[in-house]
Amino acid sequence: MSILVDKNTRVIFQGITGSAGKFHATHCHKYAGNVVGGVTPGRAGEVDLDGVKMPVFDTCAEAVKQAGANATCIFVPAAFAGDAILEAADAGIALIVCITEGIPVVDMVKVKRVLAEKKGARLIGPNCPGIITPGQCKIGIMPGYIHKPGRVGVISRSGTLTYEAVWQLTTRGVGQSTCIGIGGDPVNGTSHLDAVKLFNDDPGTDSIVLIGEIGGSAEEEAAAWIGRHCKKPVVAYIAGMTAPPGRRMGHAGAVISGGKGTAAAKIEALRAAGIAVAETPAVIGETLISLLKSRQRARSRKASVPNAKKPAQKKSVKRK
């Protein structure tokens, strides 16, 4: 099991005739064969993805009707990306993954205003690496080989830092159910909390890695919900302890403004919710593995001591 994408997902690439769109469509198709075509306005016809011929449509509506697309990956330049997202939503595409970086905030505010009233269209990104269910479907720019099928759900605002965490898991033999990059912009589609809820409900996910960074309060919101409702263990890491206030750290959304959005405040909120926070980016994988081991030990202890006070023990386990 997984969230949002699997072997049945049928992906189109908006901007498939551009160099980046074509390059990544080729890689995604080689990974698990989910690509069914692309859209470039005015360029209907065919595109060659390293020997595989794919149909190109003028509009998303045609791609849905003729190729059965139910997901899209957007590589459209920033000035036109907001329009591309809304075109995909209008065509009834359920999952819209927007890789494009540098979309004006005002454009995204308009997009979200429309999507809020359009049930059934989920946006991931923009300015994100995309989403992957290892072995089943890859939509985005992440290197496929670093992933391994398994039961850890990964959520992150960044690209290479996610690869780092995923690689730590994979090289230690721990696989992932789905890895989702929600993007580094101040206004984005799927939030940390949305993704946590999806993983919490997914029977194929046993634990969650949440990677955040300075700026905004998305991590705090996720932490508050996890503390009250999440049934699964969560490990977190927050980047930007040393970031100076008032400066945008590469990502448009990574900025401490008016004293809000600091790494320290996020870590405090996460810890208060009983979430294990990795001290450094080098130990994200280790922190999860040792948490899972300690829970396993606690469970086997509980199983061997039938008269133990169940509720108290349960609570202490969760806090670890």
Next chain:
Amino acid sequence: MVQSGGVARTPEEAGARYDEIVAAFGSGAEIVVKAQIHAGGRGKGGGIKFARTREECVAAARKLIGMTLVTPQTGAQGRLVRSVLVVNAVTPQRELYFAVLLDRVLSRPVVIASTEGGMDIEGVAAKTPEKILKEVVDPALGMMPFQARKLCRALGLTGDLAAAGAKLMLSVYRLFWESDCSLVEINPLVITAGPDGKPCVLAMDAKINFDDNALYRHKDIAAMRDTNEEDPREVEASKNDLNYIGLDGTIGCMVNGAGLAMATMDIIKHYGGSPANFLDVGGGASVEQVTAAFKLLCGDKNVKALLVNIFGGIMKCDVLAAGIVGAAKAVHIPVPLVVRLEGTNVEQGRKMLKDSGLPIITATGMADAAEKVVRAAQQS
């Protein structure tokens, strides 16, 4: 409305601004001359002067232009004053606060007003949150006149002042939206006697932040960029499309990806070092970018050691290693260089670094890399 006057780059221009104000207000009007730098706290640093006569105004400008102004926000090195603002002095009867910004949780613009103008608004929000009035704007509609009237009423504005206040608020909202601002803050928004003696609403000071991603559609705003007010290292970096922020530590770092770059700074600190910068060379880390980045990092006199941390994703480690070796040979690197590569073909990549003949210290994992670079910086 705003104060009369304008910017002057020379004492002579300040005199001309004086004449314009006198033409509007009559002689005897009190004049303020304010140093124009990208930092607050100017009054405390002696960057604001008052004048009654033309001579006093020109003398104040002569004194300010060319001086290095040190304020609580500039740091000890201060900032060179290149221009001044010359305006008529205003005696506020009341100081209010008004701002438009983006609410990230709601993904909508919000309009904020407060009776506590002229002060640190974060402090007001923390101590007396009831004094912060907030209206959420539906982006499909824009700010509605009734929302402006509501805020004016809550600020205690009535009659003509309420009408003038609402008009100002709606105009500021339009500025925020149409110019792709991320913040427009009027602080203080004052009630003062107008030229006719009647009370009026006046925006006395303002801070406007723009969305960098939208500057392509506002050429006029982009043209206002003043690189004199920026860190020269950052100006150089932006010419090479590098995402760079200068800090004051001793370890220069080069990383691919913004999140990993922040995490690298953090782990340097964790192991007892201090990062000299944030630098994201992009997910692909091309040879050109790596070369430009090495030049930039080596130009920083504080840097005692370099750390390159690259996660080779789609770009394979052997290709990246070739790029690093090529760039390191092209640029003379006077300090120890620690390189940590991870990803596809990492063994080949590490071997290429080793065989290059360059004094590169290779590291495996971020912790190892941070430890090695901190040690190297302490020893050099």
